[in-house]
Amino acid sequence: xxxxxxxxxxxxxxxxxxxxxxxxxxxxxxFMCTLKVVAPEGDFDIRxxxxxxxxxxxxxxxxxxxxxxxxxGADGSLAGIAMNGATVADFEELxxxxxxxxxxxxxxxxxxxxxxxxxxxxxxxxxVNVVRAITAVSGKVQDGQIVELIKKIKFTPPKRG
Amino acid sequence: MARKSGDxxxxxxxxxxxxxxxxxxxxxxxxxxxxxxxxxxxxxxxxxxxxxAKPVEGAMESPITLQLTNRGSVIYAGEMVAVSDIGxxxxxxxxxxxxxxxxxxxxxxxxxxxxxxxxxxVQEIIRKCQEKGFERFALRAQYDEGR
Numbered sequence: 164x165x166x167x168x169x170x171x172x173x174x175x176x177x178x179x180x181x182x183x184x185x186x187x188x189x190x191x192x193x194f195m196c197t198l199k200v201v202a203p204e205g206d207f208d209i210r211x212x213x214x215x216x217x218x219x220x221x222x223x224x225x226x227x228x229x230x231x232x233x234x235x236g237a238d239g240s241l242a243g244i245a246m247n248g249a250t251v252a253d254f255e256e257l258x259x260x261x262x263x264x265x266x267x268x269x270x271x272x273x274x275x276x277x278x279x280x281x282x283x284x285x286x287x288x289x290x291v292n293v294v295r296a297i298t299a300v301s302g303k304v305q306d307g308q309i310v311e312l313i314k315k316i317k318f319t320p321p322k323r324g
Numbered sequence: 325m326a327r328k329s330g331d332x333x334x335x336x337x338x339x340x341x342x343x344x345x346x347x348x349x350x351x352x353x354x355x356x357x358x359x360x361x362x363x364x365x366x367x368x369x370x371x372x373x374x375x376x377a378k379p380v381e382g383a384m385e386s387p388i389t390l391q392l393t394n395r396g397s398v399i400y401a402g403e404m405v406a407v408s409d410i411g412x413x414x415x416x417x418x419x420x421x422x423x424x425x426x427x428x429x430x431x432x433x434x435x436x437x438x439x440x441x442x443x444x445x446v447q448e449i450i451r452k453c454q455e456k457g458f459e460r461f462a463l464r465a466q467y468d469e470g471r
Contacts, residue, residue, distance in 0.1 A: 180340055187347050194354030201365065203469075205377030206434070206462035213454035239442065286444030290392075290437050293446070294372035294465050302376050309376060321447035 207297050211317050228279040229264065229313070231257070233296055235288035244296070254299040261300050261312055279315040286323050365436075366391050366399055372439035373468035384462070386431035388417050390449055394440035398449065407445050407452075414456040428457035436464045 229247060236242040244251040251257045265275040280300045284293055302311045369391050390410070391399040398405045400413050418428045433453050437446045450461060 180344075184340070184344070184347075187344070187351065191347060191351050191354065194351060194358060198354060198358060202371075203379040203467040204365075204371065204464055205374070205379050205467050206464050207374075207377070209461040209463060210459060211450065211454065211461060212429070212459035213451075213457075233443075235443075239440075284443040284447070286442060286447075288443040289439065290441045290443050290446055291372040291439035293443050294374050294439070294463065297463065298374045298376050298465075304375050309378065318447050318450065321444045321451060323444060 207294075207301065207316065208314075209316050209318075226274065226278045228281045228317075229261065229300070230281050230283060231296055231300065233282065233284045233288055233292055235285035239287045239289045241288065241292045254295050257296065258299040258303055258312075262303075265313060275312050276314070278313050279317060280313050281317055281319060283319040286321060368393055368399070369436050369438045370394070370440065371436060371464060371466040374465040375468045377465035377467045379467060384432045384434070386421065386426060387434050387462075388414075388431055388458070389434045389436060390453075392435070392437040392441045392445060392449060394438040396441065396445050407448050410449060411452050411456070414453060414458070418456045418458075429459045431458055432460040432462050433458050434462045434464055 230245075232243075232245040233241060234243040234245075244253070244257055246257060246260055251260060261280075265278050266273075268275065282293065282296060297316055300313050301316065302309050304310075389400075392407075393399065396407060398407055398410050400410065405413060417431070421428050421431055433450075435446060435449060437449075446463075453459075453461070
């Protein structure tokens with residue numbers, strides 16, 4: 164410090180900006196290199212304890228589960244959808260049928276809240292179809308807002324073969 | 325150009341202030357968009373798309389991430405494991421939970437399964453988790469903004 168103050172009083176002291184700029188550029192390069200663009204992800208929550216289906220005591224609030232059967236073709240693609248035994252053309256129709264069954268009221272103790280969907284899928288079915296089915300039964304997007312339908316979802320035990 | 329008002333050649337001081345301002349703003353931007361979350365993600369998994377898969381808000385309690393590839397193997401803690409062997413690792417998770425004084429039912433198993441994987445394998449993973457006492461599952465999907 165003392166060395167730098169060699170000039171007479173009142174002189175402008177020039178600050179050497181080079182190290183600061185170096186550090187700043189290094190920081191910027193670090194952040195630019197480590198930046199990872201992550202696609203937004205979300206979850207479908209499922210609560211499925213073992214043996215819950217057998218253990219659950221029937222009560223007045225209980226509504227029979229909606230059975231959705233997804234059949235697979237030879238290559239694992241979706242071959243057919245059935246809801247409570249009736250054939251459904253596509254996931255959009257499945258959604259319409261679910262709305263027809265439970266309505267759009269999703270408040271506390273509503274029919275939609277008490278209803279459960281049981282997914283019965285073929286072993287070789289591609290998982291993407293399951294997510295489509297869950298998307299169809301659990302809600303819809305209306306004017307940018309999510310309208311929730313059935314949130315309780317469970318699977319039947321896996322069947323190999 | 326109009327600034328060169330002096331006579332003859334003189335030392336022109338470059339004003340560094342705008343550059344430094346801009347650089348600091350860039351740094352701030354990168355710091356904000358940087359993802360510090362410890363979310364386990366793997367490029368080998370192509371998650372199925374869903375409009376309803378809204379990004380998760382807040383941290384989950386005791387998350388366990390299991391990633392299923394389209395070839396039927398599970399990526400657990402960066403390690404490739406066969407679906408049939410996942411029980412051993414889940415037993416370990418269960419022990420850790422019990423040692424921490426928590427029940428396995430309090431943990432959430434995040435299932436990041438590839439869209440091309442077999443549903444039966446996802447179900448097998450879920451069943452193996454259930455056998456160890458885990459009962460909360462989160463099926464992860466990629467948020468579909470397009471449709």
